[in-house]
Amino acid sequence: MKETLNALFDFRVRKHALIQTVVFFILDKLILYTKLGNLSIINNFYSNFINYMVCLGLLIAIGCRDKIDDERSMVIRYNVFKSSFGLFVIVFGFIAISPTIITSLSIRTILYCIQGILVLHLVGIFLANRYNPEWLLKESKAPEFHNALIIALIYGLYAITAVTFILPFFIDFK
């Protein structure tokens, strides 16, 4: 099992995963902007399936190790992951607390958001490997006020969510 996973995330697989991503991305655009999209069976099932395949290709490309996978590249991958995950939490936290957005969003848009974050993650890894930014490689501890800021942000999100769900019980918006 471990060997199979190792083979899946070998550095040589990345190229093929990116080719898969590009092919499915082009296919998605073809369905969107040509008459192909008018066929209901393609519209409903395949377009989502294609976007899932784009996400899968990007995920495999992200998981692939470098040709020489040493401690520096692992530190880069971990730190870029932390940034991307933070971005993911912010984007989907914003979507989750906005009732107007969450009800009007289609699966396609959510998948586009995920794809955007995954692409940014890939670009981040590439740039960090290329330019070795000091702030990413150096060990550091966030100042105290940063922690307080994040805790305040989390509780702020809780408060907004609570108000959003409680308000309709007291105020008639019609």
Added chain:
Amino acid sequence: MKNLIKVERARKNITQGDLADTLQVSRQTIHSIETGKFVPSTVLALKMARYFGCKIEELFELEETD
């Protein structure tokens, strides 16, 4: 953290690529350690010291800010 890897490398007359191949890391890793951007693990630091035939304290030195 300051280090004398570049000096030791020049003394041995080897390139970053040669050192990277010997230590089984990438050339970029050697470059980032030399420029002080990346602090290597204990294992890698010990491997470097052994390769250059010196003590680890001679190769790496703590600064006031560390």
